[in-house]
Amino acid sequence: AQKITQTQPGMFVQEKEAVTLDCTYDTSDQSYGLFWYKQPSSGEMIFLIYQGSYDEQNATEGRYSLNFQKARKSANLVISASQLGDSAMYFCAMTPVNSGGGADGLTFGKGTHLIIQP
Amino acid sequence: ETGVTQSPTHLIKTRGQQVTLRCSSQSGHNTVSWYQQALGQGPQFIFQYYREEENGRGNFPPRFSGLQFPNYSSELNVNALELDDSALYLCASSLLGLGEQFFGPGTRLTVL
Numbered sequence: 663a664q665k666i667t668q669t670q671p672g673m674f675v676q677e678k679e680a681v682t683l684d685c686t687y688d689t690s691d692q693s694y695g696l697f698w699y700k701q702p703s704s705g706e707m708i709f710l711i712y713q714g715s716y717d718e719q720n721a722t723e724g725r726y727s728l729n730f731q732k733a734r735k736s737a738n739l740v741i742s743a744s745q746l747g748d749s750a751m752y753f754c755a756m757t758p759v760n761s762g763g764g765a766d767g768l769t770f771g772k773g774t775h776l777i778i779q780p
Numbered sequence: 781e782t783g784v785t786q787s788p789t790h791l792i793k794t795r796g797q798q799v800t801l802r803c804s805s806q807s808g809h810n811t812v813s814w815y816q817q818a819l820g821q822g823p824q825f826i827f828q829y830y831r832e833e834e835n836g837r838g839n840f841p842p843r844f845s846g847l848q849f850p851n852y853s854s855e856l857n858v859n860a861l862e863l864d865d866s867a868l869y870l871c872a873s874s875l876l877g878l879g880e881q882f883f884g885p886g887t888r889l890t891v892l
Contacts (some may be wrong), residue, residue, distance in 0.1 A: 666822075697880070705868055707823070707883035753822050767813055767825025767838055768872075768881060 664689045666754050666771035674777050675744050682729070683739040683774050685754030691715075693759040696737040697768065698728065701751040710752075713737060714759070749778045782807050784873050784884035792890045793861050801856040801887045803871030811835070812854040813881060814846060815870040823870055829854055830876050858889075866891045 665688040675681045687696065698710040713721045713728045721728045729738040737756075741748060752775075755768040785804045793799050805812050811830045815823035825838035829848035843859040852873070858865055868888050872881035 699883075704885065705870075705888070706885045707870060707872070709880060709882060712880055755822075766836055767815070767828060768823070769825070770822030772820075772822050 664691070664694075664756055664758070664766075664769040666756060666769055668754055668771035668774050670774045671772075672775040672777070674779055677746060677778050677780050678743055681741045681744050681748075681776065683741075683752050683754075683776065685737045685739065685771060687735050687737060687754070687756050689735075689756065689758070691758040695757050695759055696728070696730070697755045697757075698726070698737075698739045699753045699755060699770075700748075701753060701773070703750070707753070711739065744778050746778050746780060749776060751775050784871060784882055786869075786871050786884040786887050788887060789885065790888050790890075792892065794892050795861055795863060797861050797891075798857065798859045799861060799889060801858075801869050801871075801889070803854045803856070803873075803884060805852045805854070805871075805873030806882050809873035809875055809882070810852055811874045811876045812848055812852065813872045813874070814854070814856045815872065816840075816865075817868040817870060817886075818864075819867070826856070835876075861891045863891050865889065 694715045696713045700708045711723045727740045751773045753773045755770045813828040814826040817823040827837040828835045832848045847855045868886045870886045871884045874881040
């Protein structure tokens with residue numbers, strides 16, 4: 663079984679500051695993928711960034727980067743130069759990479775509500 | 781490239797009724813997954829369909845069932861609705877074997 667823990671229910675950040683959203687995970691799988699999604703009030707889940715467990719370098723996508731520390735089982739999201747439009751719920755998720763077939767789906771955390779203040 | 785679409789956007793049902801939600805996958809994607817997101821929670825995996833068959837299932841009872849059609853679109857059916865079934869239902873499409881899933885806007889179901 664997999665588990666995602668997001669310990670920050672809510673965060674207030676000043677516009678243009680960098681922000682780090684925490685995510686720790688637990689799994690017995692050797693190979694897995696880690697994801698971050700953004701969910702605005704409209705409800706749609708927007709994919710932000712992906713990190714494979716065997717990727718040696720931290721993933722980056724524009725203003726988003728994933729600080730992956732495998733030994734600590736953490737996958738924190740860093741947003742540089744935050745913008746008002748970044749205000750939303752942010753979810754960390756994971757799935758095993760299962761070469762044997764079958765699907766376990768994504769396991770999500772409870773999310774962090776990020777509010778960017780002008 | 782057409783994204784994932786879902787219908788309807790909102791739905792109100794009464795306890796005991798049955799409901800069908802629909803999802804059209806993103807162009808080129810062969811796999812559809814369904815998730816239930818209760819208010820204030822993260823989404824929970826219901827099941828996944830690939831090649832018109834259920835390919836994996838989360839911890840949901842059999843009254844949650846689905847279909848996938850040859851064009852990869854999908855339906856989620858819920859029988860004997862309960863109050864706790866009130867939630868946002870999200871559909872996600874992907875290519876089997878690749879983890880990244882693209883989500884639709886969701887259907888908000890209210891059970892009275």
